[in-house]
Amino acid sequence: MYRIFVIVFCACVMPRAMSLSEEMQELVTMLHNTCVGETGVDESLIDKVNKEKVFADDEKLKCYIKCLLTQMAVISDDGVIDVEATIAVLPEEQQEVAAPTIRTCGTKVGANPCENAWLTHKCYAENNAGAYMLP
Numbered sequence: 001m002y003r004i005f006v007i008v009f010c011a012c013v014m015p016r017a018m019s020l021s022e023e024m025q026e027l028v029t030m031l032h033n034t035c036v037g038e039t040g041v042d043e044s045l046i047d048k049v050n051k052e053k054v055f056a057d058d059e060k061l062k063c064y065i066k067c068l069l070t071q072m073a074v075i076s077d078d079g080v081i082d083v084e085a086t087i088a089v090l091p092e093e094q095q096e097v098a099a100p101t102i103r104t105c106g107t108k109v110g111a112n113p114c115e116n117a118w119l120t121h122k123c124y125a126e127n128n129a130g131a132y133m134l135p
Helices: 002-011 021-040 043-053 060-073 083-088 093-106 113-127
Strands: none
Touching: 002 093, 002 113, 021 060, 043 060, 083 093
């Protein structure tokens, strides 16, 4: 689970230039497919986030993002993201780059846990749009 978290977090928050090994890409794809299957999110909404940083107000998209965080074990059942644990599991060389964004955003609070995850990821994208991507 640790490896999946690091890979997905890096894919979401770290610069796009970072290349993933074939094995890591397979793990990201597996996580993506799991959460798409669980939520039924329209892939075009994920594409819109990645290309335009537009986060549609769509419950399935919100729950897709929460699913990613749940799979990475960094969000509680009530939708609170553990900021320090999120930072702590990152490789040391990536903590310095990611920590300010993670700490700035904390956990954004919405109407439910899915919306919390969605709002928090919107914050990540707003604070570092050039580096943000969803798997």
